[in-house]
Amino acid sequence: MARLFARPVMRALAALGLAVSLAPAAHAADPLTLIVPWGAGGSSDVYARTLALSMEKTLGTDIVILNRPGAAGTLGTTEVARAKPDGNTVGVSALAPFTMQPHLRHLAYDVSSFDYICKPYSSPMALVVSDDSDFKTLDDVIGYAKAHPGELKYGSPGPGSLPHLAMVELGQKAGVEWTHLPTQGGDTGNVRNLLGHHIDMVPIQIVPIASNPIRPLAVFTDERLADLPDVPTVKELGYDMAHVIWGAMFAPKGVDPARLAQLEDACAAAVASDEYQSLLETVKVPDLYTGMDETNSFAVEESDKFKRLLAAAGMTQQ
Template identity: 25%
Template structure:
């Protein structure tokens, strides 16, 4: 073979190899179980949905999809553990938006937007504000009027400092020119006795308090979604009340930085089928959640926008001395 022919042959072989590589990766993946790191404790609403999604996806992959709960750090532990994982597609994690607050609440050396391979956006949470049924505050207008007449005296509970409910309430307060007193708790297990026992005047959190609204112990003043909650159609949204905020804290699946695009596509396409199955839609409905699908490109753009928005709110809070 002459040198010119050899070079032409080598070039063609290299080109064929570069095409075959991703195709082979997609065809052979997965060859072992896939692990999903859950950002919150087992037994909750997110755990229930993840397990249905995993069960749906397992036969589609031909491999078991395993869910491992990694709670901690306000939902950031799973994402941080992913930083040490191999970018081979076999370890993925739920990524709550609390991860995008880390640069503004802690000293970290990595960028939450750029350190992950975005796979798919799945859903978000349903939030709202409720008061005891015997409270003199009957409507959202009552709450705002009371807060304006009594600056800093209206107490409200959330599941913690820097959580989505806390930052959203601070954003609401800023927009309306009112001041409320934030009382952080560790979760709904602590919040419910506090609100029912009169230790706080209101609760602002995910609608884990919904059963107490249904039983008549709490009154739901508003919800934070783009549309009214299906279970509570009488409760207006913030936007209906003149507060231009939609907050559903979307989350999805991400992998380590540097994953093969063909593997990302295989993961995306398979999990998209899994989350669109009727049993997954049904379990989301139990918790007043709906699909908030995002492609890998949309999910990454969402991450960039969220990180910029969270910075504004947190820096404003720090400037007022409300947090350190």
């Protein structure tokens, strides 16, 4: 997940004049260690570093960012889970390591191992086809799939990814079958396969839509998007579902509530900062910030949902 959006966000970062590393500031308090369980330059990393610029000022302390990539984000997430719950170690990541991966493999943690401080970003997805496709609406796609079970092919970054599970759920709710063709290269690779007619459709984040000859049929959001006002939601078309690629700041379970509240306030201030708002505008991600209570509930709900969808796809651990 972290590699999704990497190029657009890196361009956004450069446009904002932000450094890839954070220079330490002269603060007296103990530093905050912020673990990103993905490589430098990925979307989670860029969001984390932009947040940290403001949070350092709010908290009055240095923030040390550690990239801990590996094992689909679970190595760094495990490090957060095992950290001393003193409020000086947190993580920032897209959703997969704590809502999906615990259902796919045996790990030292699950979704309940953390307190979720805030949800600072949620990246919307749209189901797209090529401009020359015969499909003009989602109803066209569903109708064809019902008449030709398994014939339509869709792409995703890989089995168990959010785009894959979104299509699993849409197929369930529409009562249709289609064929999954995972593609390396994230959204870029899937758009390439779509334009080469190797796949018929793909759920992608919305940034590539403006720069490619592709047609969005529906968005997987609760409400229509300002950037795609004429594109209906999957939900309004009759399929009660929504998916976004979201990320959270999280701490090991057991941190003092007063410290969690302090971190929550700092995260909210960072999301409202000019630098962070400029980043969201550049990568076309709406400000869908939520605080601690809502993010904790949402993480558990998402984990339960993905457990069900992964089971439907035959991918849950035994």
